[in-house]
Amino acid sequence: MKVSAGKQDRAMNGTFTLATGERKTIKSSLFGTSQDMMYCGMSSESTFSIGLLFSKGYQGHALNFYFPRKSSYIILDKRKYYIVDVKPETITLQLSE
Secondary structure, three states: OOOOHHHHHHHHHOEEEEEOOOEEEEEEOOOOEEEEEEEEEEEEOOEEEEEEEEEEOOEEEEEEEEEEOOOOEEEEOOEEEEEEEEOOOEEEEEEOO
């Protein structure tokens, strides 16, 4: 499978974009448990929300976190994500290494 230069750069530096309601798995295990993050949009012009979802099989729960739009980074599950861009429809994050 050939990867274009743009996609390869994004994959190497850990940058990704989530649309409102889109999920990204940030941790999973062999026992069937997973942790996902979901962009929940902007509740106001100065605040955005990220959901942290925990699940195992058909059971799960979620936490909804609210952050100021001016934040330069957030920490979820002991991982630091730099905020590249925040819009009502999308958020672009970069995982620190």
